[in-house]
Amino acid sequence: MSYEVIGITVLWFFLYGYLIVASVDFGAGFFSYYTKRTNKNHIIHNIIQRYLSPVWEVTNVFLVFFFIGIVGFFPSTAYYYGTALLIPGSIAIILLAVRGSYYAFATYGAKESRMYNFLYGATGLLIPASLTTVLTISEGGYITVENGNVRLLYGELFGSLYSWSVVILAIVSVLFISASFLTYYASRANDKGALDLLRKYALTWSLPAISMGVIVFFLLSKRNYEHYQNMLDIWWVFGISLIAFAAATYLIFKRRNFGTAFIMVMVQYFTAFFGYGASHLPYILYPYLTIYDGFTNETMAVWLIAAFIGGLLMLIPSLYLLMKLFLFDADYIEGKK
Amino acid sequence: MFFEYDPVLYSRILTSVTLAFHVIFATLGVGIPLMIAIAEWMGIKRNDPHYTLMARRWARGFVVTVAVGVVTGTAIGLQLSLLWPNFMQAAGHTIGLPMFMEVFAFFFEAIFLGIYLYTWDRFKSKMKHFLLIIPVVIGATASAFFITTVNSFMNAPQGFTLVDGVLTDVSPLAAMFNPATPTKISHVIITCYLTAAFVLGAIAAFHILRGNKHVYHKKALHLTMVTGAIFAVATAVIGDFSGKYLHEYQPEKLAAAEWHFETETEAPLILGGFLTEDHEIKYALEIPYALSILAGGSTDTEVIGLNEFPEEELPPLFVHYLFDLMVFIGMYLAAVAVLFTFLNWTKKWNGFSRPLLWAIVAGGPLSMLAIQSGWFFAEIGRQPWIINQVMTVEEGATTSQHVDIMLYVFIVLYAVLGATTVTVLRRMFKSNPVEHELEERGIHHIAK
Numbered sequence: 016m017s018y019e020v021i022g023i024t025v026l027w028f029f030l031y032g033y034l035i036v037a038s039v040d041f042g043a044g045f046f047s048y049y050t051k052r053t054n055k056n057h058i059i060h061n062i063i064q065r066y067l068s069p070v071w072e073v074t075n076v077f078l079v080f081f082f083i084g085i086v087g088f089f090p091s092t093a094y095y096y097g098t099a100l101l102i103p104g105s106i107a108i109i110l111l112a113v114r115g116s117y118y119a120f121a122t123y124g125a126k127e128s129r130m131y132n133f134l135y136g137a138t139g140l141l142i143p144a145s146l147t148t149v150l151t152i153s154e155g156g157y158i159t160v161e162n163g164n165v166r167l168l169y170g171e172l173f174g175s176l177y178s179w180s181v182v183i184l185a186i187v188s189v190l191f192i193s194a195s196f197l198t199y200y201a202s203r204a205n206d207k208g209a210l211d212l213l214r215k216y217a218l219t220w221s222l223p224a225i226s227m228g229v230i231v232f233f234l235l236s237k238r239n240y241e242h243y244q245n246m247l248d249i250w251w252v253f254g255i256s257l258i259a260f261a262a263a264t265y266l267i268f269k270r271r272n273f274g275t276a277f278i279m280v281m282v283q284y285f286t287a288f289f290g291y292g293a294s295h296l297p298y299i300l301y302p303y304l305t306i307y308d309g310f311t312n313e314t315m316a317v318w319l320i321a322a323f324i325g326g327l328l329m330l331i332p333s334l335y336l337l338m339k340l341f342l343f344d345a346d347y348i349e350g351k352k
Numbered sequence: 353m354f355f356e357y358d359p360v361l362y363s364r365i366l367t368s369v370t371l372a373f374h375v376i377f378a379t380l381g382v383g384i385p386l387m388i389a390i391a392e393w394m395g396i397k398r399n400d401p402h403y404t405l406m407a408r409r410w411a412r413g414f415v416v417t418v419a420v421g422v423v424t425g426t427a428i429g430l431q432l433s434l435l436w437p438n439f440m441q442a443a444g445h446t447i448g449l450p451m452f453m454e455v456f457a458f459f460f461e462a463i464f465l466g467i468y469l470y471t472w473d474r475f476k477s478k479m480k481h482f483l484l485i486i487p488v489v490i491g492a493t494a495s496a497f498f499i500t501t502v503n504s505f506m507n508a509p510q511g512f513t514l515v516d517g518v519l520t521d522v523s524p525l526a527a528m529f530n531p532a533t534p535t536k537i538s539h540v541i542i543t544c545y546l547t548a549a550f551v552l553g554a555i556a557a558f559h560i561l562r563g564n565k566h567v568y569h570k571k572a573l574h575l576t577m578v579t580g581a582i583f584a585v586a587t588a589v590i591g592d593f594s595g596k597y598l599h600e601y602q603p604e605k606l607a608a609a610e611w612h613f614e615t616e617t618e619a620p621l622i623l624g625g626f627l628t629e630d631h632e633i634k635y636a637l638e639i640p641y642a643l644s645i646l647a648g649g650s651t652d653t654e655v656i657g658l659n660e661f662p663e664e665e666l667p668p669l670f671v672h673y674l675f676d677l678m679v680f681i682g683m684y685l686a687a688v689a690v691l692f693t694f695l696n697w698t699k700k701w702n703g704f705s706r707p708l709l710w711a712i713v714a715g716g717p718l719s720m721l722a723i724q725s726g727w728f729f730a731e732i733g734r735q736p737w738i739i740n741q742v743m744t745v746e747e748g749a750t751t752s753q754h755v756d757i758m759l760y761v762f763i764v765l766y767a768v769l770g771a772t773t774v775t776v777l778r779r780m781f782k783s784n785p786v787e788h789e790l791e792e793r794g795i796h797h798i799a800k
Binding site for chain 2: 069070071072073075076078079080082083084086087088089090091092093094095096097098100101102104105107108109111112113115116117118119120123164165311312314315318319322323325326329330333334336337340341
């Protein structure tokens with residue numbers, strides 16, 4: 016494998032990690048707000064709080080990792096995406112800032128506030144929407160480059176069916192991933208009430224999530240035919256994704272093996288996400304930037320990969336400890352610790 | 353709105369606003385974990401629940417500041433690419449490594465901070481819980497270390513060859529460990545510790561001034577001031593090394609800080625004063641030979657003056673005020689902390705006299721002001737370069753048309769975040785004073 020491919024694979028893994036942990040977080044924020052409005056909050060409040068409190072900071076790191084990593088491995092992305100994405104990028108920063116800090120204010124600040132809750136819930140859906148802009152414009156046609164001046168075409172972006180479908184796909188996926196994880200968590204906590212409610216949410220959002228996935232798949236053929244063809248070449252990857260989805264919803268519906276069900280959801284998004292990414296190659300930004308012409312020098316690549324391995328050796332045991340203490344410790348989840 | 357639209361100018365303002373806001377929380381984020389660790393350690397060593405409670409209360413307030421630190425840190429991380437795309441493209445080739453490692457350090461810290469906060473009563477052994485703060489201290493200090501090497505590189509770039517504007521022959525380690533690195537890193541880290549000690553000390557002193565007689569506050573003040581004295585003395589020593597570094601590698605920055613125009617030996621140090629338009633210094637205090645001594649350790653060191661440099665490569669001369677402010681506050685903090693420690697050590701005098709307590713209270717905000725002026729001096733002092741002698745700020749900036757709107761939006765964001773942070777922190781500690789919490793936890797009788 017060339018350094019370029021190793022680099023993008025590493026980054027894609029982190030983005031996938033962010034996709035999962037952030038979805039759980041964003042969805043939890045939304046469910047928390049929604050149940051408050053419908054006076055059902057007492058049912059799931061504890062579950063959400065007990066999971067999120069120790070991990071919210073970790074979620075953020077996955078994202079930072081990705082965008083610092085991509086500038087390290089592919090410095091030219093800073094030039095293209097950085098210039099074009101000033102406004103959508105800034106909006107995402109602001110939403111992330113509001114969300115992160117108001118979570119802490121609400122949780123540690125000792126006072127319940129409607130306003131904090133609303134901000135927390137609303138940003139949970141707006142952030143995925145604003146972040147998907149990057150994936151959308153990577154397909155090409157939303158950016159012009161004239162005399163070295165990169166510009167984002169807002170009219171094109173807001174007027175395109177494809178970009179809106181990606182936004183909807185992101186939002187429904189967030190709700191589906193989050194609900195299926197929280198269902199599993201509630202089952203671990205032996206919390207019947209929360210389990211029933213969250214299971215209902217998971218089933219509600221399963222169909223929209225898969226349909227939007229299929230719709231976006233076909234809309235891509237109009238947007239970027241080359242990419243679409245590449246995706247068809249590896250159709251079996253998306254086939255696995257569909258099967259995993261079917262298995263997950265079946266298990267949740269049958270009220271069985273919620274843990275396996277959530278793993279299936281992770282497989283579903285893993286295959287879809289990596290299939291999408293692999294078929295996008297070699298382009299990072301179609302048609303301006305490939306992983307080969309935007310790559311860093313060889314020395315830096317070797318060092319980055321070394322640092323990455325060193326970092327993982329440190330991170331994996333730490334993450335394991337975190338999960339052992341808060342995710343797989345039945346007493347903690349049930350609120351006894 | 354106020355100026356003609358110029359993306360470079362607006363990018364500079366927006367970056368400085370973000371960094372100035374972030375550095376408040378970043379400084380506390382590096383310094384406070386160490387203070388928490390010391391307090392918890394004292395609690396275990398002396399078997400004194402007051403110190404344990406101190407660690408606990410500091411940690412609780414700390415989370416709120418960490419949250420704002422994390423989100424503003426994310427903001428500056430992204431803004432670097434959004435506002436300085438050309439710089440990041442060049443920098444990615446040379447300093448991608450420390451930036452990457454900084455995120456690892458941050459990751460490490462985030463994981464253990466989460467565990468630390470939620471395991472206070474979970475382990476039987478107190479030592480086990482104490483051990484969890486160690487990775488937080490290491491992670492916080494390591495991220496300061498790595499990100500400061502990036503800033504050092506911008507001041508003293510090396511580890512690459514420039515061939516027709518393209519960076520080749522890159523050595524990431526050489527770029528990281530450049531001449532500016534040792535002094536810059538040690539100065540940044542030690543002043544973070546010093547500031548954290550003074551901010552926490554100011555809170556304790558304020559409680560005592562308000563008539564709160566509980567021994568908890570006295571212990572907190574004693575702990576913070578003794579550590580503060582050590583950090584302040586270390587800061588002064590490192591400050592001296594920084595002067596020697598500047599003399600060697602960035603003489604124009606030192607000359608601008610000192611309004612030193614003519615190259616000469618036996619150069620005097622200029623304190624305070626102001627500069628007229630025709631470069632005449634008025635009302636300043638001149639210490640003979642001091643600049644030569646600061647720069648090279650002897651009176652016959654020749655200090656290069658501003659006149660040696662082309663005008664367009666000079667930083668603005670107002671950096672002198674920032675430099676002086678930083679140095680004055682540093683000396684003030686050292687004096688206050690050492691005096692308090694001395695008075696308490698001799699036991700003959702009263703270290704808790706009102707004037708001294710007020711001086712400590714003032715030290716909290718002043719130490720933060722020194723951090724700000726120090727950073728502004730360091731950054732404005734290397735204008736017009738974004739990478740010293742390699743790339744100017746203008747060449748690094750974005751060409752985007754909307755930086756001005758973003759500037760206003762972010763100013764509003766930081767104002768709201770800042771105000772809420774203050775409100776939340778005040779409410780947290782007002783509604784739950786020490787006495788109340790001591791009672792709640794059943795801490796009445798203790799040794800000493």
